[in-house]
Amino acid sequence: MSMKEPPRISPAMTSAPAMIKTKKLTKSNIVIRTTMTVLALLTIYGFFTFNNQNLKFWPSLMATFANFKTVFIQPHFNHFTFSQAVEGVTVTLALGLLTTIVGAVVAFFLSLLAAENLTNKTTSNIVKTIVAIIRAVPTVLWVLIFAIAAGLGSVAAVIGMSFHSISYLTKAYSESFEEIDEGAIEALKATGAGWWQIVFQSIVPNALTSLISWTFMRFEVNFGVAVAMGAAAGAGGIGYEMFMAGAFYFDIREMGTITYFILAIAIVLEILSTQIKARIRI
């Protein structure tokens, strides 16, 4: 080892400020830090204000873990049969599907109005604002509000759930339309094509893959929503069975069976959705 240390540049060589800061506060750094601090403080404050009603936290938490264990390890059938469970899942899937299709059809026409490059800024802004307000109302409230007029059941569920799908898909579709190259529209305009011709000959074919992938992603979400609406708003299907098993019979082992059914469908849908996305991107 005859190697000398390489000569290093000595700090005294040139005139540097005596103290150097490494962090410079830019706007983005300030905003990130402020947001983090505010969220952290709100979280801590939240924990102090949660109403715990003399709840013993740790025993409850342990009991919850024990319940999770029972749910996942000892599922059984009690109040309903395997074929009823399959039927429940099918009904829930059907609700999700109907909602997605109703949502997609309505959203398609709305998104044509919401896309800035197809209409004008004013129309686009109006449609986008309305759609944002619709989205701000939670789905369960739409379903319950419609249930008053149409009665609890599949009609209220599908229409109520569709509101959120419409709003979500309108935003997604119109953004896909807005991404389309201006030239593709201009080329058809130059040939004297009318508005509808431009839409169906240029806009739709160009955006089709992303429309399909957004729609399927929404279907994935809508399955979960349909489960929840079954539980909370009497929409039927596997969600209703789950609500009965859990909150009515307190049979968590049966909850386990239902959970596995829901999980299986959700995973299949997710795999399908990624497959579709991967395939149409080619």
Place this chain on the structure above:
Amino acid sequence: MSQTYFLTKRLRSLVVLGVIVLVCFGSSVLTQFNLSQGIAAIPKAIVWGFSNFYPTADSLAYLSDIWAKMQETLLVSIAAAVVAAIFAFIFAILGSRITKVSNFLAVLSRAFANLSRNIDVSVWSIVLLLTFGQTSLTGFFALFIASFGFLTRAFMETIDESGTDPVEALKSAGAGYVPTIFQAVVPSSISQIMSWILFMIETNIRAATLVGILTGSGIGYIFDLYYKRMDYHAASLVVVVIVISILLIEQLSNYVRRAML
């Protein structure tokens, strides 16, 4: 040649359309959904809404009760998203192809996140209701589990997208694993991560309404209360408060997102 091309193309569209119509029909039969009834329900609901579903001067008396519950729901939603984000970040680090420690841990953390994400929040709330009862903590944990699953996946993708390059550079300079995470991975992905947390808070507020109806807590509970009492003026006031809160938070997070870039 070109004629058969257009013919097959048209035929294929027709087949796809036919399948969709058939599936719709099947689904309608199965769920006893009736499209004409559905369409008829919309004007009926609108008429009913305009004549019954609006806040009146009397219902404004409930505003302080409603606001207290809304506040609780907002805090639960924020706390659930923030605590979930901390756990999700650790799991995402273990699961991302760039920062994983071992393949076994990566698969395990992905599986765990998949489980909590793919089971709907309503399922978690009902299981939690049995042990935590009608308290904020039921809502908190239900939202926490759902947020954890979603955020783990989102963070994992964010870290994957931030790229291996800076990590490689720090490793080659002899930096350890933890410093590499904090000095390369965190700075590269922090703004995207914050953006996901804000998105999660928005989602949680909407989901909290549902969880509240199921578990009897927060804003969902108070809506359910008025709804079942058929006090629709008060119920509509709840909806107004929710909508205003969500829109405000959306505006705020959009501002933060733009400023963070």
Place this chain on the structure above:
Amino acid sequence: MTTLLEMKHVSKKYGNGTVALSDVNFSVNEGEFVSVIGPSGAGKSTLLRCINKMIQATDGEVIFDSVNISGFKGRSLRKLRTKIGMIFQNYNLVERLSVIENVLHGRLGYKSMLSGSLGLFTNDEKQQAYHLLEMLGLKEQIYQRCDQLSGGQKQRVGIARALIQNPKLMLCDEPIASLDPSSAKTIMDHLKNISDSLKITVLINLHQVDIAMNYADRIIGVSKGQIVFNGAPSQLTSGDIKTIYGSDASNLMINIENHDRVKVAEK
């Protein structure tokens, strides 16, 4: 002349059966400026990364500074890496951080887990970073975010980050492949200057033969994972170029013929 680095029978096979390096032998002396040339996919990057063990060689020995480092792991590996600086084709900076923060990342190998994670650097280290940036002509950009820099500036930040490690050896993986000719020349001049004035050994991957011939003391030609040439630039013949690059050599020939003229023009 002391030998700083020696590669003995180094091979790298990947799990899928691809052979990236087979039986590579060469040594590098202290203070030498050595350029590795070869077509893309020949194994140049793998070769460099087997030295600081970013890639683990399947066979053979690597001797650095008279120590066999083949079995180094964990702490000893990290300590070894602090002695070997590396710069990259894509600069590999944390784009959202400032120039000086990126330079200081070069000190992380010397830090404990806690001070490294929190980014606590001594004033001495910061002064050093400042001087390096001054030397590389980036004094004005010290607090600029790296995503606002040009490619040439980014690479200079990369050089500063490697230098602040106090390395004995610099590994440069295609440092000018993404740069325009004038920035490329600036970077090469800086590297040559580092090698001359700081006596740091430089091992550089290049795919431009003419640049390699202009700057390097010695050239190592790699083809299909094997060393096919090892000698002074003046010994490199058209035949050698053909062995290194195979049939694609015709356009590279022109470079070699113009080589002397280029050199004159530069002086």
